Amino acid sequence: MTETSARTTVVVGASRGLGRGIASAFAAAGVAAEGAVGAVGAPVVAVARTASALEELAATSPNIRIEVADATDPAVPKILLDKYEPRVLILVAGANPVARPLQEHTWETFSVNWHTDVRMTFNWLREALLKPLPPGSRVVVISSGAAINGSPATGGYAGSKATQRFIAAYAQEEARLAGLDITVTAIMPRMTPYGDVGKTGIAAYAARSGQDEEAFIKQMGEPLTPETAGSALLDLVNTDPGTVAPGYLLTGGGLQQLP
Numbered sequence: 001m002t003e004t005s006a007r008t009t010v011v012v013g014a015s016r017g018l019g020r021g022i023a024s025a026f027a028a029a030g031v032a033a034e035g036a037v038g039a040v041g042a043p044v045v046a047v048a049r050t051a052s053a054l055e056e057l058a059a060t061s062p063n064i065r066i067e068v069a070d071a072t073d074p075a076v077p078k079i080l081l082d083k084y085e086p087r088v089l090i091l092v093a094g095a096n097p098v099a100r101p102l103q104e105h106t107w108e109t110f111s112v113n114w115h116t117d118v119r120m121t122f123n124w125l126r127e128a129l130l131k132p133l134p135p136g137s138r139v140v141v142i143s144s145g146a147a148i149n150g151s152p153a154t155g156g157y158a159g160s161k162a163t164q165r166f167i168a169a170y171a172q173e174e175a176r177l178a179g180l181d182i183t184v185t186a187i188m189p190r191m192t193p194y195g196d197v198g199k200t201g202i203a204a205y206a207a208r209s210g211q212d213e214e215a216f217i218k219q220m221g222e223p224l225t226p227e228t229a230g231s232a233l234l235d236l237v238n239t240d241p242g243t244v245a246p247g248y249l250l251t252g253g254g255l256q257q258l259p
């Protein structure tokens with residue numbers, strides 16, 4: 001039996017894209033560890049706002065439980081962490097940014113991801129530390145490659161994703177100072193056509209460069225798929241916590257440690 005099969009995982013933002021791939025991978029790992037079709041291992045709790053998408057996901061595995069909730073609601077993290085006592089917490093949820101040049105933004109459109117992605121990360125990590133999660137727990141914050149390279153076509157998106165990375169590092173330091181034995185790391189996925197945010201970015205940057213979207217995607221190289229993300233996250237949470245880096249780039253080829 002692997003570690004993954006013996007501990008509950010909560011995936012926040014599991015209804016689509018990379019979050020769905022991650023939830024599916026963890027659920028499949030639990031079933032495989034139990035050694036029988038239809039076997040039920042430790043649950044994967046899929047959290048999102050869209051009930052229909054969560055129900056479709058739950059139908060794919062007996063290991064998946066669903067919670068329809070707004071990840072940015074400050075009351076939700078405590079409720080769900082107390083209910084499920086997870087040993088793995090993966091934060092993927094975020095808003096689709098508004099794609100337009102800087103001068104065409106309003107403050108409201110520019111700051112969309114600050115009020116969703118950053119707020120969600122703050123609320124969940126705050127509660128993970130206050131509770132706290134059990135010793136040996138793993139927390140993964142899914143940020144974006146835009147946190148490294150910027151994203152001039154999507155307003156405040158890159159800044160919000162960089163702040164998620166900072167918050168993850170702050171949480172890791174607070175866990176260390178308090179002796180909590182909680183490992184927190186941030187993952188920066190490259191832009192991918194397999195998610196709404198990636199599709200928005202690809203459309204915006206293809207237009208800015210005068211290319212069609214198919215040509216733009218082709219030049220990006222091997223695409224990051226939900227399946228690749230799920231496999232990479234499984235490997236990460238089963239890695240010796242002493243070797244886990246504060247941040248990783250996630251590409252179609254897997255995880256690359258960041259300096």
